[in-house]
Amino acid sequence: MPQTSQQTPKPPRIVIVGAGTAGLNLATRLSRRLGHAGKAEITLVDENLSHMWKPSLHEFAAGTKGFDEEISLLEHSHRNEYNFRLGRFVGIDREKRLVQLQAVNDPANRPLAPKRALPYDILVLAIGSRSNDFGTPGVAEHCMMLDTPSQAKRLQAELLNLFLRFQTGALCTSNDKLELTIIGAGATGVELAAELREAAGQFARNGIHKVRRPDAVTIRVLEAAPRVLGALPENISAKVERHLRELHIDVQTGAKVARIEPGAVHLADGTVLSSNLTVWAAGVRAPEVVGQLEGFETGSLGRLKVRPTLQTLADDRIYALGDCADCPWPAKESSLPPRAQVATQQAEFMERQILAQIAGKPLKEFSYADHGSLVAISNEGAVGSLMGKAIGTITIEGWLARRAYRSLHFLHRKSVLGTWRATLGALLGGASSRIRPKLKLH
Known part of the structure; x- marks a missing residue:
């Protein structure tokens, strides 16, 4: 009898929209677990060519932190073997499983990336939040x-x-x-x-x-x-x-x-x-595009309502996490706040969740652990509270709080750059800070 050739199933196409704290973290994790081994095709989409840790944007804006700490998405995607696509997210065709991207132009209004659509099998929306002007004129x-x-x-x-x-x-x-x-x-x-x-x-x-x-x-x-x-x-x-x-x-x-x-x-x-x-x-509130997605339900701050599994109510193949997701917080009988701590924990959870979905295993529910808050005040000052089962809730400020604040940035860079690169970058950054200007003056 003639032998029937069996085709190897194509690896699932996982598209992550948004290269913020949650999106870049998740893309890095999935590329290491699935992309390197050819078990999935990972694509990250963003309208920016670089990533900055959002809690540090005020330092970049004031010029007290150099833009040399940006992470190039082109270089990062090449090193971690996932696809980066420049584009502005404008919609989803759920029937055809396509992510719709608007064109991106340069400052001179010349096209950098055309209008197009990307196919997906699993879609993760991590498009963050935007300022809420509450309709205030001007x-x-x-x-x-x-x-x-x-x-x-x-x-x-x-x-x-x-x-x-x-x-x-x-x-x-x-x-x-x-x-x-x-x-x-x-x-x-x-x-x-x-x-x-x-x-x-x-x-x-x-x-x-x-x-x-x-x-x-x-x-x-x-x-x-x-x-x-x-x-x-x-x-x-x-x-x-x-x-x-x-x-x-x-x-x-x-x-x-x-x-x-x-x-x-x-x-x-x-x-x-x-x-x-x-x-x-x-x-803050969710970006306007969230309210324009047909068939999706929105909740507080205009965010996408999700189940405890982080799946959207409209489609089990589409997840939302980070600032754009309205996720239940049973402990407070409310929704989780749009904070970097939430985004980081959800990215770690989503890695395991997607692995389970691909393997056909039951999905789990996300559980958030609030570790407190830190607010940076000037170069060496900070105030905040730390929370944990062993220590309860304690208030810290000054030098200790500032060091704790900086450690959060280091942990984020470690998660997306790896331990060796993050550590080397911290050491070189500390050394160069002694000789470079303390303010960006150009």
Whole structure:
């Protein structure tokens, strides 16, 4: 009898959309477990060519952290043997199992990547979050955001240009001082405020002589709620506010913004504050594209509702994790918050989950372990709480808290670069910091 040839089944195509904390972590893990062995085809999609750890975006934006710490997605994908595709996610064709990508253009509006579609067998959405302007007039036109690497680079350039114009006289101000306004006193807002104060000091030491006067740069933080860091315990909030005031940062709580105009912030009580640079950091929500996905259910902050398995309610082959996922948190009878800690734990969980799905094994439910919060205040300061079964809940601040904060960044780099590269990078970075400028000045 003639022998019948059996075709080897094709490896599953796993597409991950979003190269943030969760997406890049997951792509790295799956490439090591499945991609190297040819057991799956891993593809990571993002509209940026590089990755920055989102909790450090305020340092990149202020110029106090060099852009040399970016991770090139082209180089990383080559080294880890997965596919990187440049594209802007705009939709899903669930019937044909296609991820739809919009074209990406360069600053001169020339095409870098065309409109196209990528096939998938398993799809993971890790598209993060975006600033929530709550419909406030003028925010989109007159405020800067800090959600993506490209926005961090733009803010750093705007900040440098602003200080240069002030020094040369090209910036005409009625009171001969700079006024920087941050709207929102969550972690991003308070960390950026402290980093801007550090940057102002570095500008003064690097030729911008007009900001040497103590009152030359006003940095203010506006918060509509009664206190800063409303999501964290009151004792942490109070310590952070005290540190901000010690840095001569004007903290105004109960200050609701009514609208933004060029060079001015209008409060609901009628107060008008002049502002040379305004940054909106008053809240986050899922990207707009989430609400445009047909057949998917959204929950808090416009995020995709998922089961405890992290599968979307609409399709078992489509998962969501990180800031864009509205995942149940039974311990708090609510949804998990959009935090880097959640994204990291979900990426680790998703590696095991996808391995189980490919092997035809039952899926498990995600369980979140809250290890506390840390907020960086200036170069050497930080405040936070650590949580664990052995230690309970303890509050730390100062040098110890700052070291704990930096260790989180190192652990992230270790997960995506490997132990050897992350350790070597930390050692070289520490050595080079002694000789390179403490502020990006170009």
